[in-house]
Amino acid sequence: MRFQLSEDQRALRDGVRALLARRFGAEALRAAVDKPGRLDRALWRELGAAGFFALRVPEARGGVGLGLPEAVLVFEEAGRVLLPGPLVATHLAADTVPGAATGEAVVTSAGNGLVEWLAEADVVQGDAAGAVPLRSVDPLTPLHRVPVVSRVAPVAVLLTAAEQLGSATRVCELAAQHARTREQFGQPIGAFQAVKHLCAQMLVRTETARAAVYAAAVTGEGADIHTARLLADEAALRGARDCLQVHGGMGFTWEFELHLHLKRAWVRTYRAGPTTESEESLAAELLAHPT
Template sequence: MRFRLSEEQRALRAGVRQVLARRFGREALRAAVDAPGRLDRGLWRALGEAGFFALRLPEADGGVGLGLPEAVLVFEEAGRALLPGPLVATHLAAGAVPGAATGETVVAGVDGELVEWLDAADVVCGDTSGAVPLRSLDPLTPVHRVPRPGRLVPEAVLLTAAEQLGTAARVCELAVEHARAREQFGQPIGAFQAVKHLCADLLVRAETARAAVYAASVTADPADIAAARLLADEAAVRGARDCLQVHGGMGFTWEAEVHLHLKRAWVRALRGGGGAESEELLAARLAA
C-alpha cells in the first residue's frame, strides 16, 4: 500500500491549512476560548464555502467529489488548528440534512453516550431526550451525556482519529520549537538527553498513528479504523502530555496553546465509547 500523497492531496492539505490560518488563527482561537459554548456561524459558513462539509458529496449534487482519504487530510488539519464545533456530525450529514453541506445548518450527533455542541446545533441526529450537560474539560467543546447511547459510525471514528492525528502532529511541532528556543545552562534544552527522548517519542507515536489512519482511510475496514483510532488517541493524549512536560510551567498558562490540545485530546478520546468499542472490535477480529 502506498502512503505517499499525490500532488492534488498535498495541495488540498496546504489549502486547508491556509484557510484555517486565515479564518481561525491565534486571535480567533483566544476569542473562542473566552466565549465558551458560542459557535462562530461566520466561520461555519466559511467552512461550507470552502467545501469542508461537502468534500465527499458527488459533484452532481454540488459537492467536491473527493473520498475518505481526502476527508482524513482535511480533518487532520482541523485537529491541528483546534477548530471547534461539531465538525464530524455536520460533515456526515452533508447531503442528508439541508444546509449542512454549505455550513448554513449546524448538525450535532449522538456519539456513544455523548453529544457535543447540543445547544448550538440546528439539527441533532440521534435521541437526546434526557440529555444532561456536563462540565467539559475543553473550553472549546461543550458536551452533554445522553441516557441512550447512539450508534457508532465507522467513518465518524476514523475522522475523530484524523483530528487526534492533527493534535499529535501539532504538539510534536510545538515541543521541538520550544526545545530549540528555550535555553538553560547556556544551551537549548533540546540538547539534553531527556528532552531529546521526549521529542523522539512524540514523533514516533505521531508517525505510527499517521500510517494507521491513512491506511484505514484507504481500506475503510472497521478493524483498521479501530486500530487507527486507538493509536491516534494515544499519540494525541500522550503527545500533548509530553509536550506539556517539555514546556514546563509555562505550558499550563492560559495563554499557551499546549494545554488546549491536551484538553481537546481528552474530550475526543471519549467519543465512540472512549476507545472501548474499538478495543472490543479488534479483540473480536483477532479471536475470529
C-alpha cells in the first residue's frame, strides 16, 4: 500500500496551509482567544468558497468530488493551526444541509453527549434538548452537555484524528525550533540528552500516527480508524506535554500557543467518543481476525 502523496494531494495540502496562514495566523488565533465563543463567519464562508466543507461532495452535486484521503490532509492542516468551529460536523453535513457546503450555515452535532459551538450553530444534528453549558478547558471550543448519548460516526472519528495529527506535528515543530535556539550553559538545549530524547519521542509518535491516519483514510476500515484515533490522541496529548517540558516555564504562558494545543487535544478526545470504545472495538476486530 502506497502512502506517498500525489502531486495533486501535495498541492491541495499546500494550498490549504497557505489559506490558513493568511486568514488564521498567530494574530487571528490570539484575537479568537480574546473573544471566546464567537465564530468568524467571514472566515467560515471563505472556507466554504475554498471547498473545505464540500471536499467529498460529488461534482454532480456541486462539490469538489475528492475522497477521504484528501479530507484527512485538509483537516490535518486545520488541526495544525487550531482552527476553531464545528468543522467536522459541518463537513459531514455538506451534502445534506443547505448552506453547509458553502459555509453559509454552521452545523454542529449532539453526538457523544457533547455539543460544540451550540450558540453559534444554525443547524444541530441529533438531540440537543436539555443542553447544559459547560466550562470548556479550551477557550476556542465552547461546549454544552446533553443527556442523550450516541456513537460517533467513523468518518468523524478519523477526521478528528487528522486534527490531532496536525496538532502533534505543530508541537513537534515548536519543540525542535526551541531546542535549536534556546541556549543554556553556552550551548543549545537540544544538545542535552534529555531534550534530545523528548524531541525524538515526539517525532516517532507523530510519524507513527501519520502512517496510521493516512492508512485509515485509504482503507476506511473500522479497525484502522480506531488504531489511527488511539495513536493520534497519544501523539497530540503526549506531544503537547513533552513540548511543555522542552519550553519550561515559557510553555505555560497564556501568550504562547502551546497550552491551546494541549487543551484542544483534550477536547478532541471526548468528541471522538470514549477511548475505551476504540480500544474495545479494535480488540474485537483483532480477536475476530487473529491473522
